[in-house]
Amino acid sequence: MFRILLFFIFHLVILTNGKTQNFDASLGLGLNASQIDGDLFAGYSKLGINGGIEVGYTLNESWRLLSGLSFQSIGSQKELQLGSSTPEEQQKIQLTYLSIPMMGAFLFKDSGFSGIGGGSVGTRRYRTFPDRTDEAILDFFNKTDVLLSLGINYRFSDFWSVEFFANESISLLFNNKKITQLNSNSLRNRYLSFVLKRHL
Numbered sequence: 001m002f003r004i005l006l007f008f009i010f011h012l013v014i015l016t017n018g019k020t021q022n023f024d025a026s027l028g029l030g031l032n033a034s035q036i037d038g039d040l041f042a043g044y045s046k047l048g049i050n051g052g053i054e055v056g057y058t059l060n061e062s063w064r065l066l067s068g069l070s071f072q073s074i075g076s077q078k079e080l081q082l083g084s085s086t087p088e089e090q091q092k093i094q095l096t097y098l099s100i101p102m103m104g105a106f107l108f109k110d111s112g113f114s115g116i117g118g119g120s121v122g123t124r125r126y127r128t129f130p131d132r133t134d135e136a137i138l139d140f141f142n143k144t145d146v147l148l149s150l151g152i153n154y155r156f157s158d159f160w161s162v163e164f165f166a167n168e169s170i171s172l173l174f175n176n177k178k179i180t181q182l183n184s185n186s187l188r189n190r191y192l193s194f195v196l197k198r199h200l
């Protein structure tokens with residue numbers, strides 16, 4: 001699936017490159033504040049970086065299509081609830097993904113603001129418990145993450161803009177119904193993103 005989406009983006013760039021008035025690209029770098037929904041702890045206390053390249057295609061004065069490739073570092077800074085009553089250990093969990101977003105943007109005329117919404121598909125490239133020697137449980141974690149995102153962009157110059165996104169997975173990071181030997185909750189990713197973008 002991930003290779004199919006990469007193939008699609010490559011051809012999107014090729015097809016729109018001949019219409020330079022409608023096509024643009026940008027580089028983004030920012031921070032994620034994340035948690036894992038289902039571990040019985042609140043707070044977006046795990047910080048990580050995000051970055052990537054975005055391609056945009058302008059449909060008309062109000063609408064644009066956005067895609068690209070992004071790197072996301074997310075996870076949880078709290079305990080992972082593995083038992084039925086009390087947490088077994090203090091643990092961190094770190095996850096990194098390569099993701100392909102497919103977004104739509106609505107431009108609020110003459111304001112510099114855009115509302116953005118859509119989804120993305122990510123493949124997990126790295127995962128770890130930094131404080132745990134036995135990481136066998138991570139073999140039960142899903143490799144693919146399907147995400148919904150809603151955010152806002154403010155373009156304050158010809159070359160720079162800032163974005164804020166709220167992101168939540170619709171796929172489970174960990175599905176307890178598939179693992180009979182563990183008495184744990186199902187888990188999913190949830191995080192906030194703050195991004196500075198340089199338009200090319």
